[in-house]
Amino acid sequence: MSPDLRPSESPHDGLFVNGLCKSYGPVQVLADASFEVRPGEVVALLGENGAGKSTVSNIIAGSIKPDAGSITWRGRPYSPANPAAAIEAGVGMIHQELKLLPDLSVAENVYVGRLPMRGGRIDRAAMNAKASAQLKRLGLDVSPERKVRTLRVAAQQQVEIAKALTLNAELLILDEPTAALGGEETELLFRQIRKLKAEGMSFIYISHRLDEIAQIADRVVVMRDGRIVARHERADIPVRTVVEQMVGRSVERMFPKLSPPGRETVLEVENLSSPERSFNNVSFAVRSGEILGIAGLIGAGRTELVRAIAGADPISSGAVRVAGQPVHLSGPAAAIRAGVVLVPEDRKEQGVVLEQTIGENLAIGNFDHVAPKGWVFPKAVQRFAEAGISRLGVKGRPSQAVSKLSGGNQQKVIIAKWVSRPPKVFILDEPTRGIDVGARAAIYDVIADLARSGMAVVVVSSDLEEVLGLSHRVLVLSRGRQRGILDRDEASNIAVMELATS
């Protein structure tokens, strides 16, 4: 923990946050939060989900009112009544879920609510010209008349930033800006942040990706349980240190020790191609007990590839064999029967039925177990659910709604759904996305256990450290093509990125 827990006394023209507190009923979500952001500086705000990062940012951005404490901004007391007042004062926030109107044009989105008018009509020419200028300032080559829906997520985010720039924002809060971005797009965003920083703009940067912090941040503030637990004057601090401060205990090891894989080949994928060409001629094999990581940038075709192997999307050519038997990929049901199961990328949309109970969620897909001859017996579901819960260490009861569980426990429920079959091939797509750093280690242990029990495991992840730490071998995709398969000892950050960007 850094020695100076109070902001420096030297006055400057930036942001001073002083002793902010916020409670909802008896739950204190923010306690005595104090930090500062100097002009032209990027401050990284780190912490697990629920640490209070969003609360403090939303207070600064005017959408939540604090119970106590004060903020000074540009030398004057600052207590925005609503987001509009914050924007008026030059403070903008880009939320993780972008708040754009998908069917309006780029320029309309930039100027929504304050469209330039002339003679009672919208002055489209002026609007497009002004929007165009802002986009150029960001180095973005997009027509201002394009519908936002047709843009990629990265470009949509740029539109939000352009909007903030036209509002003369001098402090921009970025909430997980790179969550949906690939490597190249992240680089572009970083270049823009550095440029705007040089112009005197300040940033509060919230991210789960600790490797980014050293690249972009000037200083680091770490939060835990609503409190600020550490401030670092430099950003190049070891990841381990930050993680330990975030979770409040020493992290012995992130990744489990891997057991050596078996000899027999379980999954064989041969010249697999998708109808949309999102992946082409991919071939690989996974042995029993082996974990194959799949790495690549966003849009490289990783998710499409594993979805096709699990029967979720159609293929145009190629073959998949499980334990030597060809699998007819007519749909998820056929793949499941053949022993191939998928933990999908989007947990809440594709993995669990949120409003149903753990028991119901486990029963879906296991009616052949819990419903002999089609009759579902609540007792059987209960027993089945209890077995899954205890095997995976889910913190919950069979009758509890899945929506009430943490992300990590929801992910365990999805794994528990399949683990008892038992499957031969276990595919996990982004298994720790949106899951707290502290809870990730538990998921990694589960994945290593799956392999140890003799399954062939395939893990797709955008988190390179995760792929490297968890896999026996790493397959790298780039623009739908297989660029190589690296063994554990030759797979390094650099080796993988070289292939991924080729």
Next chain:
Amino acid sequence: MNKSSRQGHRRLADGGDEVAVSNETSELKAGTGAAQAASGAKLSALFAGTMGPLIGLALLCLALTLTTDTFLTFRNILNVLDQVTVLGIMAIGMTLVILIGGIDLSVGSVLALASMVMGFVAHPDYLNLGMPAGIAAALVVAGLCGLVSGLLVTVTKLPPFIATLAMMSVARGLANMITDGSQIVGFPDWFTNLSIIRHLGFLSVTVGLMIVLAIVFAVFLNYRATGRSLYAIGGSAEVARLSGIPVKPLTNWVYATCGVLAGLAGIVLAARLDSVQPSSGLGYELDTIAAVVIGGASLSGGIGSIGGTAIGVLIIGVLRNGLNLLGVSPFVQQVVIGVVIALAVATDTWRRRRQ
């Protein structure tokens, strides 16, 4: 250990549970609470999650018992049951459709088409092939209408609202085309007696049919894997599909079943009226949807039950009957029913948000 979880632990200890002090105590507490709620609901599995509508129905009956001297009579209760058979049978099918996150606007028109087909095939003035053939033809046509709606949703990917809106128009047109818009009157006595003669002094065949169907479908939804799958589809079609549930075939089947039940309702209506006409069932789709929604089903799918729908049907039936007994004009009745729909769903939404 913070203060709130310590308190949580003490409460658990007071309840006689021995739980080690840990960060999970609050979660455990939430778990036991949910478990208790679930075991309470198990006592009335068929009416799970329908306490609100049930209380509403009870209050309504109480009010009518106090304000009229005819409501709480054996004869009037049987009347109410007779009056809700058509609505009740249709509402069973609509429950399935709404459960999977769909909607079926065509049931009123399909009811009319099915009854016209039955009249056309069976009546001596037309094909004169006999009642059994007429009834069979009606059910087949109604099932086909539902299947086409289903295929429009699953294959053509039309939104259910649009697919069934189209079917609503097509079926109504076909119903009119059969006899060029005129009605068919007069069926055999045994057929009309199905809704008139009260066996054992209280149960007409049509009311019995409704009750049997309700029980069969309630058991199906609660205890059959296919029934549980419908809840999964309504909760999230993609989760269901990735879990190996045949979403498209089941969706087709649900719309076809809803069509068959609408056809059956048309046959029951024909027995009650001793005639069929192409304009019958106008607006029934809205009554049916209202009954299902009053019964606690969510239009976004995944939530609902036959028990709830039965209560919804009875609320509408009792309300109509009671307002008639009180001599309230049919126009005012429409206003009252509209208000009840809004109230029922608003209470439900409010209650859910509070949880």
